[in-house]
Amino acid sequence: MWRFLDLDKIDGFYSAAVFESIGRHVGAGSFPETILFWRVRSPVVYLGYHQCVEDEVYADYCTDNNIGIVRRILGGGCGFCDEDQILYSVIGREEGVIPRDIQNAYRKVLSGVVKTLESLGVGGEIEPAHNAVYSQDRKISGNAQGRLDGAVLVNGSLLLDFDFELMDKVLKNPTKNLRPVASARDGMVTLRELGIIDMDTVKISLRQGFENALGVSSCEGKLTESEKKLAAVLLDKFNRNDWTYKMDNKRAMRKRNSIDRIYQVQ
Numbered sequence: 189m190w191r192f193l194d195l196d197k198i199d200g201f202y203s204a205a206v207f208e209s210i211g212r213h214v215g216a217g218s219f220p221e222t223i224l225f226w227r228v229r230s231p232v233v234y235l236g237y238h239q240c241v242e243d244e245v246y247a248d249y250c251t252d253n254n255i256g257i258v259r260r261i262l263g264g265g266c267g268f269c270d271e272d273q274i275l276y277s278v279i280g281r282e283e284g285v286i287p288r289d290i291q292n293a294y295r296k297v298l299s300g301v302v303k304t305l306e307s308l309g310v311g312g313e314i315e316p317a318h319n320a321v322y323s324q325d326r327k328i329s330g331n332a333q334g335r336l337d338g339a340v341l342v343n344g345s346l347l348l349d350f351d352f353e354l355m356d357k358v359l360k361n362p363t364k365n366l367r368p369v370a371s372a373r374d375g376m377v378t379l380r381e382l383g384i385i386d387m388d389t390v391k392i393s394l395r396q397g398f399e400n401a402l403g404v405s406s407c408e409g410k411l412t413e414s415e416k417k418l419a420a421v422l423l424d425k426f427n428r429n430d431w432t433y434k435m436d437n438k439r440a441m442r443k444r445n446s447i448d449r450i451y452q453v454q
Contacts, residue, residue: 191409200232205422215338232256264332272349300401326377
């Protein structure tokens with residue numbers, strides 16, 4: 189039996205600490221595998237672990253407008269998220285129902301999003317080139333994956349609505365993770381545009397979609413005190429600039445070392 193958690197609106201930095209905490213507990217084998225839903229209280233950019241802020245985000249604009257930049261522990265590309273998206277993390281053990289192979293894991297989990305869209309009457313398909321889900325030839329769900337201490341996490345978003353204008357001010361390459369299009373507005377679609385506006389209905393369908401795709405059932409649960417305690421510790425990491433700019437700093441250090449070597453040779 190899996191556990192289902194819906195935390196509704198939470199802080200974006202805390203969300204990263206929460207799904208890492210759950211992943212570590214699930215991977216240890218003493219906590220149930222988990223389907224986690226949440227929404228962000230205020231807009232954030234989730235940055236892939238290996239990405240540089242400088243390449244992806246207008247950081248000054250984010251600072252001036254209280255938009256968080258959250259470097260997650262998962263790989264993949266960055267994404268702009270606001271309260272009009274259902275964010276999810278499907279967290280299983282590596283020896284469980286989620287395949288060990290990365291692409292097969294995406295196919296297994298994302299088929300749950302496709303099942304959700306089918307149940308809502310709009311249809312969908314997995315787009316393997318970007319590990320995304322498309323509906324009516326436009327992206328409606330972006331996703332990322334990671335392995336952590338015996339757990340596998342597949343995270344993503346499902347767009348109910350979207351602030352395209354704000355995303356264009358935040359991301360330097362808003363079409364980077366889309367099929368070739370002139371603008372993100374041309375390459376993305378929301379459930380609202382498809383005539384679906386009731387969030388509770390979507391959440392019920394999405395939970396059932398994941399259960400059907402994984403071949404499991406889930407029961408409603410809560411974060412344990414142990415998970416909360418670890419999340420509180422991890423939150424400090426996600427709030428620190430040295431974590432946010434981890435890859436930027438590494439790149440700058442490599443450049444400095446390269447320049448030093450050149451001068452030493454001369």
